Amino acid sequence: MMLARIHKSKTLITVLSVACLTLLGSALLAQGPGGPGGPRGGFFGGPMMRGGGSILMVPMPILKQQLGLSSSQESQLNTIHKDMQQEMQSLRPQRPQNGQRPDMQTMQAHFQKMRTMMEDYNKKALAVLTPEQQKKAPKVVKLVNDANTVGIPAEVLPQLKLSSDQVKHIESIANDTQKQMQAAFQNARQNNDFSSMRQTMMQTRSTAHSNAMTVLTDNQVNIVNNYLKNHPRGMGGPRGGQRPGRNN
Numbered sequence: 217m218m219l220a221r222i223h224k225s226k227t228l229i230t231v232l233s234v235a236c237l238t239l240l241g242s243a244l245l246a247q248g249p250g251g252p253g254g255p256r257g258g259f260f261g262g263p264m265m266r267g268g269g270s271i272l273m274v275p276m277p278i279l280k281q282q283l284g285l286s287s288s289q290e291s292q293l294n295t296i297h298k299d300m301q302q303e304m305q306s307l308r309p310q311r312p313q314n315g316q317r318p319d320m321q322t323m324q325a326h327f328q329k330m331r332t333m334m335e336d337y338n339k340k341a342l343a344v345l346t347p348e349q350q351k352k353a354p355k356v357v358k359l360v361n362d363a364n365t366v367g368i369p370a371e372v373l374p375q376l377k378l379s380s381d382q383v384k385h386i387e388s389i390a391n392d393t394q395k396q397m398q399a400a401f402q403n404a405r406q407n408n409d410f411s412s413m414r415q416t417m418m419q420t421r422s423t424a425h426s427n428a429m430t431v432l433t434d435n436q437v438n439i440v441n442n443y444l445k446n447h448p449r450g451m452g453g454p455r456g457g458q459r460p461g462r463n464n
């Protein structure tokens with residue numbers, strides 16, 4: 217009985233961690249070189265601006281392409297991103313000495329602290345932009361959020377050069393995916409059954425990725441597949457996508 221309770225507790229914490237990653241903005245603030253949005257994903261945030269997320273989650277090439285950043289703005293944003301990473305490292309909770317995960321109350325308090333900190337840094341980042349760039353920023357953030365939701369790495373967006381119709385289709389798929397994940401989370405909470413929710417969410421993301429790949433051209437599909445092949449992602453995310461019925 218005791219072992220069953222421990223297993224259930226660990227499952228709940230794992231599932232809620234996945235839910236937080238998904239519902240609070242996915243993998244924000246990548247920690248690779250090159251400033252905001254480097255090659256690997258890291259922590260989580262919340263809806264800090266109308267598009268959902270922070271401009272600090274957007275890879276620098278996309279910001280430069282979509283907002284026309286000056287070299288001074290790029291330098292300032294890189295500095296803000298670096299400062300935030302350092303503070304995030306200092307805020308990471310220490311694992312208890314007994315080796316168990318922190319309890320849910322501790323995790324929730326940590327999530328809130330991280331979210332508040334990231335909101336503060338997002339305000340600093342927005343202040344670097346001109347009024348016109350600030351108006352464009354939410355759409356850029358929304359595109360990155362939607363791409364992440366359907367398993368398209370933000371790093372390849374500049375290469376994909378998505379058309380307006382493709383952006384709309386991806387947004388629709390991402391919106392449906394978020395609704396399905398939220399419904400799965402609510403259902404699990406109401407029934408107090410989180411054991412299968414993680415698998416449900418991963419399957420939902422996999423389906424979203426497959427649907428999104430059908431929106432892309434052959435060349436765009438190859439770009440995404442090649443990137444995912446060379447940068448495999450954790451958390452059960454896509455490791456390469458194909459259109460249904462295709463052999464690449």
